[in-house]
Amino acid sequence: MSSQRPLTEVAVGVLIAPDGQFLLTTRPEGKVYAGYWEFPGGKVEAGESVEQALARELREEIGIEIGQAHPWKTEIFDYPHALVRLNFCKVFDWQGEFQMLEGQRMAWAGLPVRVQPVLPGTIPVLKWFAEERHHAGPTHLD
Numbered sequence: 605m606s607s608q609r610p611l612t613e614v615a616v617g618v619l620i621a622p623d624g625q626f627l628l629t630t631r632p633e634g635k636v637y638a639g640y641w642e643f644p645g646g647k648v649e650a651g652e653s654v655e656q657a658l659a660r661e662l663r664e665e666i667g668i669e670i671g672q673a674h675p676w677k678t679e680i681f682d683y684p685h686a687l688v689r690l691n692f693c694k695v696f697d698w699q700g701e702f703q704m705l706e707g708q709r710m711a712w713a714g715l716p717v718r719v720q721p722v723l724p725g726t727i728p729v730l731k732w733f734a735e736e737r738h739h740a741g742p743t744h745l746d
């Protein structure tokens with residue numbers, strides 16, 4: 605018998621710099637998958653849109669104010685701890701200095717991503733980047 609699992613909506617920001625590099629941050633201590641590299645973001649709260657949640661999460665976690673969020677793709681991911689729908693948004697403009705307010709690390713990355721380990725739920729994004737950018741070969745190190 606399968607039990608019904610609630611679907612948690614997550615807003616995820618794919619920040620892209622003018623040179624094409626994208627921002628990865630580590631998951632803070634105390635959260636599941638602590639230390640794994642991911643795209644910054646977090647859970648959508650009741651009454652929020654994905655865009656509103658993304659602006660709030662990036663303000664709270666990395667200290668920036670984002671401009672427009674461009675919805676890109678969604679992906680449902682079934683983790684042992686939760687069933688999540690990742691709502692990936694591309695962001696090209698933001699204001700403020702990056703501050704890792706939860707003690708995370710940050711890295712600007714290209715393909716292949718060299719920081720590790722990468723959170724399983726971020727790997728599809730690297731594949732989409734590889735398609736867009738005609739990148740052949742591995743997208744990240746195992």
Ligand SMILES: Nc1nc2c([nH]c(=O)n2[C@H]2C[C@H](O)[C@@H](COP(=O)(O)OP(=O)(O)OP(=O)(O)O)O2)c(=O)[nH]1
Pocket residue numbers: 614615616635642643644645646647648681683686688690723724725726
């Ligand atoms: N932020 C983010 N979360 C991701 C990515 N890929 C992925 O599978 N996830 C998953 C991990 C978590 O189960 C969920 C995000 O929840 P979270 O724990 O980061 O959210 P939050 O900041 O609101 O945390 P909390 O304080 O409510 O626990 O989505 C990603 O690239 N970025």
